[in-house]
Amino acid sequence: MTSSTAPSRNGTPDRDDLRRSVTRDNEGYDAARRATMWNANVPARFPDAIVHARSIDDVVAAVRAAKAAGRRIGVRSGGHGWSGNHVRDGGVLLDMSGLTDVTIDKAAMTATAGPGVGGSDLLKTLMKEGLFFPVGHCRGVALGGYLLQGGFGWNSRMVGPACENVTAIDYVDADGDLRHASETENEEMLWAARGSGPGFFGIVVRFHLRLHRRPAFIGTWAVQYPAERLEDLVRWMDAIGPDVPPQVELQFIVSRNPSFPPPIRRATRRSPVRIELLAPVMAESRSAAKAATAFLATRPKGARVRTPLLPMPMGAMFSGVMQHYPSATNWETDNLWTHASPDELLPHLLHVAATMPPPPAHMLWLNWAPPPTRPDMAFTVEDLTYLAFYGGWKDPTDAAGTTAWSRETVAAMQSLSSGVQFADDPGRPARAVSEPAQVRLEALRAQHDTDGRFHRWIGST
Template structure:
């Protein structure tokens, strides 16, 4: 199929619905095994900003809405829409380190692990997703919990500049001083952005000399005591420490096992003394003597951390999730945690508690909602016949806690099934005003909701 010759220059990179190769391209645009039953009219696999511009101009001319995919890790895949154009920018994955300015230029399809591999010889690091399979594009634009983000800020806060293809098919550069609207909007708008980012200019940080971790595995019967203590010390956890508590119920082979709670603390700092002092607080947990496994004060490195993070969400499975932030005190929050943490619907499903607080001002970002504690529920399964039940479980669990919600974060959102507050009212209004100004004909798709699917 060929509506016009605009896309002829992209021979071998354009797949119309019904073409050979279309379904492969559609499937590749979604990381998880359960692919949504949504079918773009055409998929363009771009390899340069110029090719993205050609695709956008074609879409604008022919009245096609445009969705964009970088890594395809989004759980609800808002980039995949019926009758639209999907621009796949996963091949825009270049990495160019500028040591003179401590910046790095990265394509949206670059994996975070590869970016930090390139930065390591220069003694630098940027906060990226904790999984090696996560590309930087969606991670950055949705906000992004990254390495040391409690100290350095979310992934989107590291964006110093962007190369963008506009709704008019023009390639522009944007930063705090030039085309500022496009720079401001990219830092946390996720699928709501009104352009296609083809390169990010990120601010890197000096690579800390020390990474140490402590891990404790607890039985489920200490859940209330463990989480109460974790909630009460939230403000005392140093900003260079990532504190995570997960519930899982599988053995090494992925079969059912008793629910266990794993407390993992990772210190990323400059000296062993600072790391050890920070990690020592977890030895004072009131139920520490109930831990069935303890591995404490262990030196680690970024490579090991990526392996560990990726292992939690293995490739080849079907996934669904939902999340919320909460500021609720322990007295309100903890009595309602047992069902969430122990009703896992499959062995590999898990619940994630992340100590984000004490919150600090986000600054002039689109990212504008946060809370002291982040809760995420993830169902993981293999059997397609279980899709409906597994899709429903995380949503149902978060729905039961909605009265405690301070909002949600877009990396693991489920706007399609359970809308929450992802942006402040002021920021949301500003974003929509800028969309109307810079994309008046609505070339770009926005958030995926029940109304827009």
């Protein structure tokens, strides 16, 4: 067994310089409040105090103090929730980014990790041992929020959403007691932790994870199309989607700043809209990867640039994705799961391409095509295709055309939506778990958080 404290690059600037506890009347309160979010579009909500936990004992003490004072608690780990669900008016904001312990049992193919561990950091450590876990696609996304909400990670079509690979949790309950939940102990809390995301009613201080073997081949294949090919692509994706092998995360991104091919000059609001068709692949060998991507030969004609299937270091895979998510940017996101037909989707998507805001705004089409069954867990809403709209702006003059873009686009598609992902939390009322799962969650919350110590998901209030 190996043990380490992972170097966390989880989006908390100058964490060590922050005071352990900051209250509203302290100088630096607002900087500390803002620093809890990766999204620069910080909501105008103001907790009374921000407490930085460095240990499980700190978490226990913070919950007991909040209980004694009758205060509610918001929790953050990496601050990558788009809506700032953890930033609430009044009460305590408990920052878990300091809990970054990792242990790895290579023989048992298991690990434990604190909620503040950055997924990319964990993966780097695991890959050195020949191991793998489906962490999120961007650097900085911490395990805390990521694992609770589902976790659509690298190779997740193959090994399941990350929460499916959580075997147990250690958590602090609403009374400030440290507990363990597994399939044989406090089972209902493990069920809830696997998918309730920002609606979880406890504080996870340690995740127990099932690991996988590092895929022998990791690489990608990419093609760029002009916007005029969008209709052909949508019809093709719809036709092949259910049959795409699970080793392939087929997706396309519509934007004015494609990451492929690597840009020669900076994209501007006048840059043309392009479509990147990307096929990251993780397989047991290069020949298996080639076989899994053979269907790409049927892709629509009219591509401008393309690469062959190339092996790629994980670092380069992360960097490619990060090009679409610059930091210090204001973001408004919205999303939908759908199995709607191309004829139903196309009027909306053609409008999206025609009215694409300036970079880094973009739209993602992810082919998900889930298996027919999953283990019993709160994670219950998914569909054939995932569509997400990321409205991002740095320049205030771009705000007017971008702030409402994702929300209005998804509102117009409501009749085609089978629900939303917590991952791209739109912070509005929406169905992110099935109705039966929601009923079960409410009953569990009533039992485990009788005083309403923990906030509900902001979209449910």
